[in-house]
Amino acid sequence: MEARVKKGLRLGIDLGGTMVKLALVNEKGRCLAVKEVATVKAPARLAGLLMGAAKEWLSSHRIVGTGVGVAGDVDSARGIVRFAPNLKWKNVPIKQFLRRAGIPAPVHVENDATAAAWGVFHTGLKKKSRNLVVLTLGTGVGGGLVFDGKLYRGATGSAGEIGHMVLDPSGPVCPCGNRGCFEATLGGVALARRGKAASPYELYLRARKGNRAALAVWKEAGRALGQGLANLINVLNPDTIALVGGVAGAAPLLLKFARPALAKAFQTPRRAARIVVPAQNKHTGVIGAALLVE
Numbered sequence: 001m002e003a004r005v006k007k008g009l010r011l012g013i014d015l016g017g018t019m020v021k022l023a024l025v026n027e028k029g030r031c032l033a034v035k036e037v038a039t040v041k042a043p044a045r046l047a048g049l050l051m052g053a054a055k056e057w058l059s060s061h062r063i064v065g066t067g068v069g070v071a072g073d074v075d076s077a078r079g080i081v082r083f084a085p086n087l088k089w090k091n092v093p094i095k096q097f098l099r100r101a102g103i104p105a106p107v108h109v110e111n112d113a114t115a116a117a118w119g120v121f122h123t124g125l126k127k128k129s130r131n132l133v134v135l136t137l138g139t140g141v142g143g144g145l146v147f148d149g150k151l152y153r154g155a156t157g158s159a160g161e162i163g164h165m166v167l168d169p170s171g172p173v174c175p176c177g178n179r180g181c182f183e184a185t186l187g188g189v190a191l192a193r194r195g196k197a198a199s200p201y202e203l204y205l206r207a208r209k210g211n212r213a214a215l216a217v218w219k220e221a222g223r224a225l226g227q228g229l230a231n232l233i234n235v236l237n238p239d240t241i242a243l244v245g246g247v248a249g250a251a252p253l254l255l256k257f258a259r260p261a262l263a264k265a266f267q268t269p270r271r272a273a274r275i276v277v278p279a280q281n282k283h284t285g286v287i288g289a290a291l292l293v294e
């Protein structure tokens with residue numbers, strides 16, 4: 001079954017801890033307009049604020065629905081955010097709040113990384129991939145899975161937390177509380193801290209200049225990436241693995257160090273898995289959310 005998207009304009013919302021991005025998106029995943037507003041944590045006020053921001057678009061276009069990506073654990077079927085640490089939300093019925101404020105139905109709520117993976121799939125990989133793993137390498141590490149052309153959510157909508165796959169139980173502490181998660185080695189915050197740099201980009205520039213300490217941090221991160229990807233390849237047998245997000249800019253360096261661990265994945269699935277770094281589209285989060293309106 002090909003993932004079919006209903007024709008018409010839809011509203012996409014990417015709800016983060018500090019900023020909310022809104023976009024008017026067509027069925028092909030093209031953004032016609034984008035807006036950003038600062039996040040307000042009180043759900044009713046937030047819903048009102050978003051409605052205010054989208055009002056002009058809604059009055060001049062017919063909208064077929066709204067897709068929302070939220071950084072947190074989401075009950076997609078009921079439109080409830082079970083837990084969003086950045087927003088300090090627990091069991092917030094965000095769909096209901098948005099509907100009450102007048103945001104166009106149907107409203108579909110999804111985890112933000114899952115929505116972003118859907119956006120990555122639709123903006124360039126749809127014709128080339130059926131079984132896709134998306135790794136978002138940013139401040140943290142997130143992920144999303146597309147199997148047989150369809151988004152994979154798992155039993156409770158929690159699937160795709162690739163950043164919290166444990167690679168070394170005695171490794172560094174992760175923001176989630178566990179040790180040795182992917183994110184604890186490969187997340188932007190972890191990289192900068194370990195390299196004593198202001199940002200992963202600064203650490204990247206240092207490594208490019210041959211700074212040994214900086215190279216050692218990237219080497220360790222690359223090894224973790226290789227080991228993680230080898231696991232994903234053996235378990236999921238994807239045709240494509242897409243690395244996106246700011247830290248994916250360092251992919252050539254990371255993949256060089258990832259190679260030995262990657263080579264240990266089983267041969268057939270390893271050969272089948274293309275690792276790609278798609279041209280950065282900074283709107284994949286809102287696009288993916290919007291395209292979840294089916």
Ligand SMILES: [Zn+2]
Pocket residue numbers: 163164174175176177178181183184
């Ligand atoms: Zn973790």
